[in-house]
Amino acid sequence: MVLIRKAPDTAEKLSILSRDSQYDLACSCATRDDEHRRRSPENKWIYPVVLPNGGTTYLLKTLLSNECVNNCTYCPLRAGAPADRCSLSPEELARTFFSYYGAGRVSGLFLSSGVNKDPDATMERINQTALILRRSRFKGYIHLKIIPGASQGAIRQSLALASAVSLNIETPTAENFKYLSTSKDYQRDILQPLEFISRLRARGSAYSRIKQTTQFVVGASRETDKEIVGSSWKLYKELGLNRIYFSAYQRGAGSPGLPGERSPVSNNALLTREHRLYQVDWLIRKYGFKAEEIPFDPSGNLSLETDPKEMWARRHPEFFPVNINKDEESRLLRVPGLGQVQVGRILCMRKEGIKIRSLDDLGRRHTTRSKARMYVSF
Numbered sequence: 001m002v003l004i005r006k007a008p009d010t011a012e013k014l015s016i017l018s019r020d021s022q023y024d025l026a027c028s029c030a031t032r033d034d035e036h037r038r039r040s041p042e043n044k045w046i047y048p049v050v051l052p053n054g055g056t057t058y059l060l061k062t063l064l065s066n067e068c069v070n071n072c073t074y075c076p077l078r079a080g081a082p083a084d085r086c087s088l089s090p091e092e093l094a095r096t097f098f099s100y101y102g103a104g105r106v107s108g109l110f111l112s113s114g115v116n117k118d119p120d121a122t123m124e125r126i127n128q129t130a131l132i133l134r135r136s137r138f139k140g141y142i143h144l145k146i147i148p149g150a151s152q153g154a155i156r157q158s159l160a161l162a163s164a165v166s167l168n169i170e171t172p173t174a175e176n177f178k179y180l181s182t183s184k185d186y187q188r189d190i191l192q193p194l195e196f197i198s199r200l201r202a203r204g205s206a207y208s209r210i211k212q213t214t215q216f217v218v219g220a221s222r223e224t225d226k227e228i229v230g231s232s233w234k235l236y237k238e239l240g241l242n243r244i245y246f247s248a249y250q251r252g253a254g255s256p257g258l259p260g261e262r263s264p265v266s267n268n269a270l271l272t273r274e275h276r277l278y279q280v281d282w283l284i285r286k287y288g289f290k291a292e293e294i295p296f297d298p299s300g301n302l303s304l305e306t307d308p309k310e311m312w313a314r315r316h317p318e319f320f321p322v323n324i325n326k327d328e329e330s331r332l333l334r335v336p337g338l339g340q341v342q343v344g345r346i347l348c349m350r351k352e353g354i355k356i357r358s359l360d361d362l363g364r365r366h367t368t369r370s371k372a373r374m375y376v377s378f
């Protein structure tokens, strides 16, 4: 008997390619780390995205192709790994996008791809998809992945079409990167394009409104949290990145015996590590902490048991107590258990001349009361 395999149709391909885009988290404006992996229940390729104003929108998020000539050790799509391989044509994807967009199911597109042939051939297909959308008068959100090693011409074309772009840095140093890839050059294929995009987005330029993000893979290259935080700090300060994402390496997804894995670490521990890095990212971007203030253990890692803000408070008893009725916002924000919402409420109450007598006056959140109690006075 001869088995004839039917070629997958567009929906089947989209199902595979969208599933394979799950490892890329660098497209969301979400504020909580668990929001990055959520997908809408009825449609695997539609991802909810939390907007800066708190609303939610939906993106069609997919790869254009999961075929790849590279062999990154941590990646389930690396050449030679067992995977259902398929590709969508730019026209096919644009058609599908418009059917969802027309039905009001999605408002934008996140597009990435495995590397077919070489970086620029891949960028050409990514850019071609975006071009079809723009030529059809789509003015909404398009996030394009920049493939490591892409030429400056291809990057420039992406910025002319996209609302946001991302090129994943993956590791904090070239030394770490050697555990992940032997075919890509960290300096030439990653850092230089990241810097080039940043230069194109300089204030006053035609591309200054384009957002730039990146992502670290956590736990696959012997990197420490301290190295990741130091590198993130530079990316924010020197290259003006808008967001940095962290993706815990999922054990078993990469080559067996991944050389960069620290053993033995469970997937849960890696997810907690990812969560801690998001907490630090928040401290730096929103709470005024500097990279050198972040508390690491002697091995250069964050505590998995205690959140970094509380750990910092424990190490700095001289900073406390913070007076809830008198101290400035930047001091209030350093109190464990007090977030931006509670601090905003404190400032409002003060403006209205209300004297705060206990943490109960700030609301019912149990964690606020139990965490903050030791660090405040009234």
Ligand code: SF4
Pocket: 068, 069, 070, 071, 072, 075, 076, 077, 078, 079, 113, 114, 115
């Ligand atoms: S370039 Fe590397 S990370 Fe990207 S799809 Fe190919 S093997 Fe995976």
